Amino acid sequence: MEPLPQRRSIRYNGYDYSMAGCYALTICARDKAHLFGTLPPNAPLVPSLLGQAVLAELTALPTHYPTVRLDTWMVMPNHLHLILVLTRNQVVAVSQIVGSFKSRSYRRWRQGELAAGQVAPPSCWQRNYHERIIRDAAELDAHRRYIHANPGRW
Template sequence: MEPLPERRSIRYAGYDYSRAGYYALTICTRNKEHLFGSLFPDERLRLSRLGQVVVAQLEDLPHYYPTVRLDTWMLMPNHLHFILVLTRNGAVAVSQIVGSFKSRCYGQWRATLLAGGQPAPPSCWQRNYYERIIRNSTELEAQRRYILENPSRWNTL
């Protein structure tokens, strides 16, 4: 049996992702399915049950991690954009936050499905996530604008 090929990391080599700062993150649903809800022409997302779970868990991140703040965020039908702020060096890593966030969301959603007699898929998330280290106030403003304008771009796709 051949060994599995090593997964290539999409993280910035040598960077400490537990370093205080701003991080723009995007997390996608498995197979880009529209699991979080439906976006209407008025650019408002009507949340599914999973979408409600994701919003609640996102807003609760500072409860789980007191050295973390949320800046700007936007939930779309098949992905989540948000700016995560780590306020203290070395307290927690971005990967730890994202991993536990995805796990809590899926676990809560799965329990709801099973309690309602519905089958639960093996996951609701894409395997990885995308991140950008925000280095200055110009990049921060650009990321905030990108996130907030995401619904208007969605309707033009």
């Protein structure tokens, strides 16, 4: 059997993603399917059961990681945007936070699906995530505005 080819990293080469700072993240649903809920015009997201699990685990991140703070976030029908703040150097990496968040939210939702006699797919998340290292206050403000305006562009 031939080994799988190495995947090209989309991370900034040489950067330590466990360094304190602000990170803008976008995490997508598998196949960009509308799994997290519906977004009526001029109204907030009406979360699905999976969307409720995603919101619960998202807001619980600072409990799981005391050196992490959520600045701004928005759950959309097929993705979520958030600004994650690491408050101390080299305690936890962004990839660890995202990986455990994806696992916990999927597991929470899957347990409910199985308890209700439903079959849950093997995953609800697209592989990987997009991140941007926020470098200054102007960039932070621009990301906040983008996240808050996202439902209006939907």
